Amino acid sequence: MIKHFLQFKDLTRDEHLYLFDRARVIKSRFKRYQPYHPLVDRTLAMIFEKSSTRTRLSFEAGMHQLGGSAIYLNTRDTQLGRGEPVEDAGEVISRMVDIVMIRTFEQEIIERFASHSRVPVINGLTNEYHPCQILADIFTFIEHRGSIQGRTVAWIGDSNNMCNTWLQAAEVLDFNVHVSTPPGYEVEPERANLYGTDHFESFADPMDACRGADLVTTDVWTSMGWEAENEERMKAFADWQVDADMMKVARPDAVFMHCLPAHRGEEVTAEVIDGPQSVVWDEAENRLHVQKALMEYLLLGKIES
Ligand code: CP
Numbered sequence: 001m002i003k004h005f006l007q008f009k010d011l012t013r014d015e016h017l018y019l020f021d022r023a024r025v026i027k028s029r030f031k032r033y034q035p036y037h038p039l040v041d042r043t044l045a046m047i048f049e050k051s052s053t054r055t056r057l058s059f060e061a062g063m064h065q066l067g068g069s070a071i072y073l074n075t076r077d078t079q080l081g082r083g084e085p086v087e088d089a090g091e092v093i094s095r096m097v098d099i100v101m102i103r104t105f106e107q108e109i110i111e112r113f114a115s116h117s118r119v120p121v122i123n124g125l126t127n128e129y130h131p132c133q134i135l136a137d138i139f140t141f142i143e144h145r146g147s148i149q150g151r152t153v154a155w156i157g158d159s160n161n162m163c164n165t166w167l168q169a170a171e172v173l174d175f176n177v178h179v180s181t182p183p184g185y186e187v188e189p190e191r192a193n194l195y196g197t198d199h200f201e202s203f204a205d206p207m208d209a210c211r212g213a214d215l216v217t218t219d220v221w222t223s224m225g226w227e228a229e230n231e232e233r234m235k236a237f238a239d240w241q242v243d244a245d246m247m248k249v250a251r252p253d254a255v256f257m258h259c260l261p262a263h264r265g266e267e268v269t270a271e272v273i274d275g276p277q278s279v280v281w282d283e284a285e286n287r288l289h290v291q292k293a294l295m296e297y298l299l300l301g302k303i304e305s
């Protein structure tokens with residue numbers, strides 16, 4: 001059975017805990033300049049249908065650091081952009097490389113690709129989910145504050161791919177998510193049902209969502225693919241800007257996270273994202289370490305540290 005990582009819940013709680021532990025070991029060796037090349041001769045294909053800085057860099061550098069190589073493909077330069085069926089692309093690409101990462105639009109596209117792939121497929125962001133980012137975010141929380149189990153994450157803003165993945169992760173790893181979105185941008189009821197109500201609570205006022213939180217987080221008001229709605233979103237989200245007042249009602253040791261890229265003065269103030277509670281640079285760096293652990297696991301299984 002090929003193991004894919006298309007959604008956070010594709011891996012069990014134990015598998016996620018293993019990945020966090022493994023990322024810690026891989027990061028510490030990397031920081032000490034200890035070469036580690038378990039993926040010599042392995043090739044990663046990276047397919048991008050949307051822009052990226054962190055995802056491309058962390059996957060490409062990560063594969064190189066593990067001894068393998070990475071190939072960047074985008075829809076403009078490949079036959080995917082000219083209508084080749086995604087199923088055919090899955091058949092062909094997976095006969096030539098060992099592992100594939102895809103950033104695309106609908107989740108359905110990556111699922112169709114994976115169902116025709118002979119090798120593991122990783123979700124590098126879809127409209128619905130961003131599981132590699134949440135892997136990095138939780139690893140970052142563990143580094144700074146210890147286990148996330150039983151803790152409270154406040155999600156402020158759009159109920160987008162990041163929010164959906166936080167909700168899924170809360171079910172897998174047993175923590176709580178307090179969500180506050182503007183009216184009209186709420187978590188889709190079927191998603192709330194899908195993930196159960198045990199770990200998810202919705203708040204009309206973002207201050208109430210932040211009260212007592214261990215982690216406050218947000219994301220852009222307009223995700224890739226929704227650019228046409230930008231103007232109306234700027235108005236609708238104006239009161240959902242994470243600021244110092246929101247951080248004040250969270251726990252005194254609360255951390256602030258943002259997957260980046262960020263827009264200071266929109267979803268977050270400069271005071272918060274550049275302030276002492278912000279861990280956004282560690283969060284971005286940790287994409288590299290968790291994804292190295294993930295690729296190693298999908299290709300080689302569990303390794304004794
Ligand atoms: N956070 C994140 O996925 O960043 P990129 O869009 O730059 O890859």
Ligand code: NVA
Binds near residue numbers: 161260
């Ligand atoms: N929600 C954002 C995340 C970017 C990393 C988007 O989908 O554009």
